[in-house]
Amino acid sequence: MTFQLDENSPIFLQIKEQLEDSIINGTVKPGERIPSTNEFAKHYQINPATAAKGINELVDEGILVKRRGVGMFVTEDAETILVRKRKQTFYDHYVVPLKREARKLYISQDELLEMIKREDAES
Structure with missing residues (x-):
């Protein structure tokens, strides 16, 4: 290691x-x-x-x-604990700010999901 x-x-x-x-x-x-x-x-x-x-x-x-x-x-239980913790951190640091910014820009939840899907298709 x-x-x-x-x-x-x-x-x-x-x-x-x-x-x-x-x-x-x-x-x-x-x-x-x-x-x-x-x-x-x-x-x-x-x-x-x-x-x-x-x-x-x-x-x-x-x-x-x-x-x-x-x-x-x-x-x-280490992996389960860590994945749960990291998911919560991901939500707090990425999803919440993303949704906050989307609201400022009047991006609907459907539009936001479409943007995420579009990124998946382009990758």
Whole structure:
């Protein structure tokens, strides 16, 4: 599990999002052990506390579970939880503003759906 860290967002969020992406796309499976905070810290040359912050957020969300003395593992419900969370984020960040702008421009829901369908046909 290797990716490039960038300077545009906090490192702990990048680690968290990369783990989330790996779970959603099936690279990391339910029940699979993820790298420890020390492994992340050594690999990316970061403070272990930084890696722990991202991983602990995933534990708090029910994505990962700690097994004392063994490591961190992906929960069986991780993908379902993440997809639900990402759908809500998609709705909040894309659909709501899209509909708001459409109302300003007097675009009806039918016209908006037609525009979306047209984009699908052109792709």
